Amino acid sequence: MRTFVKFCGLRRPEEVSEVPAGGAAGFVIGVDASPRNIAPENAARLIERLPSEAEAWAVVVAPSVELIRRLFDEVGVDRIQVYGAVPDGLEYLERHHLVPSIPVGPEGSGADVPAIPPPEEYPRVHLDAAGQPLPGGSGVRPSWEVCAKLVDSHPGRKFILAGGLTPENVRDALGSVRPWGVDVSSGIERAPGEKDPARMRAFTAAVEAFEKGDG
16 A cells, blocks of 8 residues: 555554554553553564564654663564654754654644654654544544645655544545654554454555545
């Protein structure tokens, strides 16, 4: 697929096996209140089962420098998606492999267009609904209009759209926003923290249908 697809909040081997080629598996780490939270050592075991053509991402909140380095060096993630502040004291390559999550107001909120960090600092940028207490899985949709303005005003940037995506609406999202990638968690679950392989496959199929012009 041309579209980058990230399945977030994975906790089981059978979920990891559904990650599409060229996509990513997201592991929520260090967020105890999340039903999708797993320990770093569990994430490392799941990464060993990830297809070689897919990336492993950690998803964290306001991490320390020590946690970031542990995730890269010991757990073996390729990128770290960060909600909240990025700590000082990181080396260039460490920062370069971070993906800041930029909050966007929900639909109908009259949200302003947020500032985006420069591409030389963060090549990829994650867009999610603002005001959520936990990273991922809220099911709240950011304003697609605001997200589309960001995509249009920053040509070539690798924006990843998240928040409220499902197999049923991802084609509309791709057509409206035209992001480089999409990120889904609760929209492919049968219960909080428990992915539904059938919905994971349906999400991938919907992205492929959009790319073929069937949506």
